[in-house]
Amino acid sequence: MVTNDLPVAPTLPAAHGPIRGRLILLGPAFVAAVAYVDPGNFATNSTAGARYGYLLVWVVVAANLSAMLVQTLTAKLGLATGRSLPELCREHLPRPLNRLMWAQAELVAMATDLAEVIGGAVALRLLFGVPLLPGGLIVGAAAFAVLALRARGFRTFEIAITVLLGVIVLAFAVNLLTARPDLSAAAGGLLPRTAGTDSMLLAAGILGATVMPHVIYVHSALTPNRIPTSGEAERRVVAKGLRVDVLIALGVAGAVNLAMLLVAAASFHGSGIPGTDTLEGVHAGLAGTLGTVAAVGFAVALLLSGLASTSVGTYAGEVIMQGFLRRRIPLVARRTVTLLPALAVLAVGVDPTRALVLSQVVLSFGIPFALVPVVTFTRRRDLMGSLVNRRATTVAAVAVTGLVVALNAFLLRQLLA
Template sequence: MMNLSQKDVSLGEAHGSIDTTQRKGPWWRQLFVFFGPAYLVSVGYMDPGNWATDLAGGSRFGYSLLWVLLMSNVIAILLQNLAARLGIVRGRDLAQANREVYPAYINIPLYILAEIAIAACDLAEVLGMAIGIELLTGLPLAYGVCITVLDTFLLLFLQRLGMRRMEAFIVGLIAVVGLSFLVEIILARPAAGDILTGFVPVLHGKEALYIAIGIIGATVMPHNLYLHSALVQTRKIGQGAEHIRRALRINFLDSAVALNLAFLVNAAILILAATVFFKTGKTDVASIKEAHRLLPMLGTQLAPKLFAIALIASGQSSTLTGTLAGQIVMEGYLQLRINPWVRRLMTRLLAIIPAVIVIILFGEKEVDDLLVLSQVILSVQLGFAVIPLIHFVSDKATMGAFTIRPIIKLLAWGAALLLLYLNVKLVIEEAVPVMAATGHPGWKVLITLGSLGAAALLLYIGLHPWIERQVRHKTLQLHPQPDHLQDWTLPSFRHVAVALDFSEHDEKLLAYAVGQGGAAGRYLLIHVVESASTHLLGRETDDFETRKDQERLDRYGAILQEKGLQSHTVLGFRHRSREIARIIREQQADMLVIGSHGHTGLKDLLYGETVNAVRHELKIPVLVVSL
């Protein structure tokens, strides 16, 4: 299950998998090779968690908050480009950079906060998809929430197809969302002049300010910064400053196009709410379900169906990228890689369990409050991702000539302070009254301690470059410098074990084994019997299959001896990986040759993961032969 290799790169299985160094073909085709990472990031800016604030803003204040959406989009483009810069120039994602710079007692809470943010984001996406399924099919919300666990297998399938096909699938979902709202806008027929007035900065009272805070607070999400800094590393770029500058320029264009498309989707939701609800006097529409119920006012049943389809596509695309962000955070902070289906299932269950509990105990009327809570949790995490990011791309020691310019640094800190202020305000206005209403003193103590701890952590990471003039740069690379390659000693293997599965591949495995041990080697031939009897009797089994397997194993040994090679055979019983490891330890073999059939994901559940399980049990070299 666990794979601790390739810790020094982000998204190891896809790192540098898309070559951008080939300059064949027209210029637009070269650009297309770079395009993709920002589209995966952009889905986080139009996920179901953003829909409630857009609907509330449009229904209550018409088009007047469009300028807030535009400002949020400008901030998003700025920060996402900083994340992309970090990945391109330093070859580090944000989690890896944090691990290099901050001590463990800082990185542990940063990791926990990042995981909480990803779970909160996934909660919004689960609820959004479930609501979309309910609106489209009538399936009860609790069942819809449970169904969303199935997209675990969709992610596995997409990862098997490769990064470009995954990007194409996500872009397809974005296209579904965009086209759905384009049709909605055409049906609504808003006045272009009225829309333009919405880009004039104005706030109509305290309630408009509160909605504006919600829109901005739900726009930039912390997991997107981790995600973007890793995804740009899936592109292999050439060596040298000019190649890096080219990659930075094209990624800026990629981000600008993708995030402006996300802005158009959010603007379309707000415009739709303003045209259909605000213009008709229905200014209290704030929930997704209520908006769907009132959309037939456009005079067609197509509008609510498209709304539900867009909601499902939005939730599905966001949840896939959220899982990638979770993988990046875990690998970067903990240097730990686990199977994608395990990672996906963990994240999904953390979202599904609270959603099902709330729906069962309190009913579907509390779902909108749960959506708001997920956005509040995301808001709390933002400063812990943005502040380190700005520090990293401002550091001349690590960024060199690619350090951000003073004007960009000023804009970045201004955006960070604005987001921090608005998010703190949102948390205070949303979370504190809810907790205080419980009347339990334990909650007040918990809130106070949590607030003080978060403030202290935020202050530390904000002042860290000034606290420690010499920033500690602990490398994540596992490969030592090649200073003494001339001193190596060639290994020799005298007792080579071979794990045989009695298939047409046995001859290949034996050939590889002899290639390692040579004529002077001694060969241990292993086969594990997994018949029904072995699960009951273990080594005491004496059934027909066991006898035949021993005969075949002895025949292999005799063939090797006929060729002048030393060999001996041992049968194992019941548990394949455990028995192979046990036999090798008992017989003191100094190398193992084993075959790999290349199955992963769901097939690992069916057939087991013999290679990985055996490899982690042994301290000797393991040669894995692809069959």
């Protein structure tokens, strides 16, 4: 069980003053948010903008709104039950189903690590000319330094992740102002439409890169017992603070995702610049169209994204195994196992951007396995108490889950045809 190292009083947030009392409720969603701007997002959003211009703006916006709903339910689930989603699955699901849930969650964690390590390796090559395979090893090893901050208390880890997220935000804010996208065309992109199977596949990748299954498990483990409460009134105060945490953190992540697509659309769509549907091509294209500062900012943001998100991904693996199986393995062993697929992809020379996009499609197939239990548990009054879902919330969550399942079924049919 994850706890927070903050010295808190029984009554919150009033016991700490109007400002500090609210600030101490922030943090878990920012750890989750960094996974929403991981290298997979760089690949899918940049590819979408370069290939289709502003066509898929609606997908980014819809995915982020869905993520806000999902992460709010996830945070509330941990607060109300005092347990993570994997722990609840172990307690309430039949053993064979629980084992199946664990197996797919581990595959999701590996697909996540694939995107994060590859993205970081590409960034090192763009910045310093480091070959991809050694770059992957460097990113994998560097994640331990970020994870080591947890030994100083989880608040330190949250702050470090938030700082990395802030640098990513700054880089894309500068690039967005420089690119000057067509705002009217971007607004037109809010109308839901696609341009064939390829755009649908990319839309699924955007969804998989935004509504991340592994971070659903992580977020549910960050909120139990974070702040001691005595009674339903205090629990509702903390729940409100967690909702604000989600809105701010995922609002920031959503803005970054949208900026990725808008910069690529404004800079590359219809320009005839070759290779701008790859990370390397985006970097080179930004250097040519917006200047060296924009290209370096993109690469630095990509590197920090890979480093931060792979740290969160490794922590997700711990939460998954501990929750579903009530077992732990040494961190070095877990890191090695999840790192191997990414290193294998880098070693055989698979196109990094293509591997990133496909990894996000894999993640989109893992979303229902996390969403269905979250919706099921949060609608149960015996588990949630006064924090049980309202009917409208459950309806919205079921609609999101149904949309994801329908989209994945369509894609599976297309891929097997």
